[in-house]
Amino acid sequence: MKRPAMRSAAQASAALRFPAHSVAGRVGTSFKHEHLQAILADRERDRFFEIHAENYMGAGGPPHAALNQIRQHCPVSLHGVCMSIGGPQPLDKAHLQRFKTLVDRYEPALVSEHLAWSTHSSTYFNDLLPLPYTGATLARVADHVDQVQEAVGREILLENPSTYLIFPESTMSETSFVAELARRTGCGLLLDINNVFVSATNHGFAALDYLADFPLEHVGEIHLAGHAQQADDEGELLLIDSHDRSVADAVWKLFDVVISQCGPIPTLVEWDSDLPDWLSLRAEADAAKAIIDRHAQEFTPGKAHAA
Amino acid sequence: MPPEGREEDFRGELSYAAAFARALLNPDVAIPTVVAGPKSKAAVKRYNVYRNNVTVSLINALAASFPATLRITGVDFFRAMARFYVRATPPSSPLLFDYGQDFPDFIERYEHAQSVPWLADVARIERAWLNAYHAADVRPLMPQELAAVPSEQLPNTVLKPHPATRVIRSRFSVVTIFTASRSDSPASRIEVVEPEDALLTRPALEVEVRQLPPGAAIFLGRLTAGESLGAAASAAVSESPSFDLTANIRGLLEAGAFTAILRGES
Numbered sequence: 405m406k407r408p409a410m411r412s413a414a415q416a417s418a419a420l421r422f423p424a425h426s427v428a429g430r431v432g433t434s435f436k437h438e439h440l441q442a443i444l445a446d447r448e449r450d451r452f453f454e455i456h457a458e459n460y461m462g463a464g465g466p467p468h469a470a471l472n473q474i475r476q477h478c479p480v481s482l483h484g485v486c487m488s489i490g491g492p493q494p495l496d497k498a499h500l501q502r503f504k505t506l507v508d509r510y511e512p513a514l515v516s517e518h519l520a521w522s523t524h525s526s527t528y529f530n531d532l533l534p535l536p537y538t539g540a541t542l543a544r545v546a547d548h549v550d551q552v553q554e555a556v557g558r559e560i561l562l563e564n565p566s567t568y569l570i571f572p573e574s575t576m577s578e579t580s581f582v583a584e585l586a587r588r589t590g591c592g593l594l595l596d597i598n599n600v601f602v603s604a605t606n607h608g609f610a611a612l613d614y615l616a617d618f619p620l621e622h623v624g625e626i627h628l629a630g631h632a633q634q635a636d637d638e639g640e641l642l643l644i645d646s647h648d649r650s651v652a653d654a655v656w657k658l659f660d661v662v663i664s665q666c667g668p669i670p671t672l673v674e675w676d677s678d679l680p681d682w683l684s685l686r687a688e689a690d691a692a693k694a695i696i697d698r699h700a701q702e703f704t705p706g707k708a709h710a711a
Numbered sequence: 712m713p714p715e716g717r718e719e720d721f722r723g724e725l726s727y728a729a730a731f732a733r734a735l736l737n738p739d740v741a742i743p744t745v746v747a748g749p750k751s752k753a754a755v756k757r758y759n760v761y762r763n764n765v766t767v768s769l770i771n772a773l774a775a776s777f778p779a780t781l782r783i784t785g786v787d788f789f790r791a792m793a794r795f796y797v798r799a800t801p802p803s804s805p806l807l808f809d810y811g812q813d814f815p816d817f818i819e820r821y822e823h824a825q826s827v828p829w830l831a832d833v834a835r836i837e838r839a840w841l842n843a844y845h846a847a848d849v850r851p852l853m854p855q856e857l858a859a860v861p862s863e864q865l866p867n868t869v870l871k872p873h874p875a876t877r878v879i880r881s882r883f884s885v886v887t888i889f890t891a892s893r894s895d896s897p898a899s900r901i902e903v904v905e906p907e908d909a910l911l912t913r914p915a916l917e918v919e920v921r922q923l924p925p926g927a928a929i930f931l932g933r934l935t936a937g938e939s940l941g942a943a944a945s946a947a948v949s950e951s952p953s954f955d956l957t958a959n960i961r962g963l964l965e966a967g968a969f970t971a972i973l974r975g976e977s
Contacts, residue, residue: 461806462845463874466916469848486805492725499805524732528802530772531764533731536745540724568757569746571727606757607749634760637753644760 425479427452427513429668431689431696432481434647434675440470442682444477451689452513454481454672460510461502471510479513481625481672482506486528489548489562490535491521500555507556514625514670516561516594517552519545519582536571537581542588549589561592561624566599566631566645568606578603579617592624597658598651598674602631602643611658620666628655628692629674647676651688660695667703668696734758735765736798769797772807773814776841779892780818780834783827792821808845812838829883836889836909836920839877843913846875851914851967857960860972866941870934871971875913878928878935882906886922914967921966926951927959931968 432452435443443453453474460467474480484503487495507515520532535541552560564582576584586593595618604611630649636642651659651673663669673688727745734740742758770793774781781789796817802810815838818824819831851873860868879885886907908928910921923931926947933943940960947954963969 464848524728526803528805529765530768538724568760637756
């Protein structure tokens, strides 16, 4: 990817606004305003928080006040939900500018977006919609990732989707598609292990096979979340990426496998509706931390990596 | 407004989004032929997951933005009404806190809401409330700053409105209804026929909603449009002869309605 030769004055002054917390080895959770007071009262501050970028694209008010407070204490991950990188039409330049403004203002430790689309023509659908994996879509998505990275002046992480359908026209696997995207654009990857498990169940493949094919060396963040159960037309299990409950046991097992191979990776528990109280949500992140710590000794400097 | 794609963006291997999007908000359109279930499975319930995500998440966004309106109508009525609106007027921006700027107008025309004629005005206050909530952070003009202006200059003084300041005028007792509907114990019976004007401001982080005295909405409307204090006061007095200029200026400054003094040309 292309990096700007020097930082702008705006970025330089923003750099003085917040402490440079590192996200390395940390676990985190979605940041919800309902939890703000409990988080600020919590003496354990060795976590990070992820925010949905679009919720902070208003001019001012309580959202920015809350984010300012959190950012003083902790690293923040800026997670874009609606750049529509996976769509065929050009990126929305105004939206790209808003995204860049947030990156400059809050200096997030991580910046990510989705391999999905949400806007077509002039309608915004507010969902992460799927795309076929072909040479043409690869070229288009790579262009979009380049544009975003150029606009924000840094590497972004791209997240693997949870899907419910396939496109028969696809000519590549999802893992080959994201590997090639990372190679062409220099972007990193956000591995959502719940999405892997949801898609594997929905499409009848083995999640471990997917992880074996996934370019784990590019993963800069891991997502964990809960999912709901429905049924498909044949009456068989269809999993829904719902972010409204605890992480499933099967997803914890896959996480254990990934961490045992890769060592500590910043890991975030997503929870967006039917919110528990702060301590219950924190307990989910602590469970991830326990798994990371258990494997950490295999990755101490000087020792050979297990994987 | 997102950019319109070029023609070639939607052809051949890049036509998937157009094909996929067509049936998302319309349950009468057949599911797209570009998608399938895995291993020859059917795709109807699978596609419906996306349909459901889109419609339900947008209805949820409206429910979050219009809680008093929802409380007045009840959940089922609100969600049915919102579903019609979402299908007719999906968002054109990914900023969902901006969605539903014309939802109050939709409510005013909505056939099944005609028996609650003040509902649209309650929704207008809620929409203005959310716009004030997200408005830029600016320190309001303090009363002593205006007090420092020599009295002979006051008639020509122009005040800059605070970015959060909004006025909603209603034929109904809409401030009373709004306040009761957002409180924990809504009043059991409200006389709705007294006209009320609402002032919304956000001097710090909290949005404040007040009822304006007679003439004040005209006064503030003229000031916001850039007219001088003198011109705005004349307009207010001609609508409401009892208009009290001093009390109104004091009240508006206390609410944080302005940010600066712009001296008008004499």
